Structures are given as C-alpha cells and as structure tokens.
Amino acid sequence: MLLNCRGVTEIAIASVGYQAGLISPFAYAMLCGLALVTTAVTAPLFRALTRRSRDVPETAQSHIPAGLASQTQSR
Numbered sequence: 139m140l141l142n143c144r145g146v147t148e149i150a151i152a153s154v155g156y157q158a159g160l161i162s163p164f165a166y167a168m169l170c171g172l173a174l175v176t177t178a179v180t181a182p183l184f185r186a187l188t189r190r191s192r193d194v195p196e197t198a199q200s201h202i203p204a205g206l207a208s209q210t211q212s213r
Contacts, residue, residue: 145177 152169
C-alpha cells in the first residue's frame, strides 16, 4: 500500500519546488511524468518479482545460513 504513496509524495514535492521557483516547468513536467510512470509500473513489477521468488525452492529463499537452518528446523 505504501508504494503508491511514493508517487503522490514526489508530485507534492515537485509542486513545492516549482512554486518556489527552484525547478523549471520542464523539470516539473519530467518529475510528474516520472512519478506517474513509476507508480503505474510498481504493481506489475512487484507481482512479477514475487511470482519469480515463489518459483525458487524454499531452501534457496532462506536467509538463515545452512548450518543454522538444520538446527532451527529441529526445534
């Protein structure tokens, strides 16, 4: 859910920078376009990455070192 807030925050900050005269109209348009594109791509990219990680065997996903994995599973 919080991934969508990033784009809105980027547009808000770009608006403040544009109104304060810190960035040009072209830079403002580019920042807004970037925020829209990255927001639109976030959900499909996240789904693709999580789908790929589900295809990996469970032992390869573990962040526990191999020696400790056998000890934690026996408890």
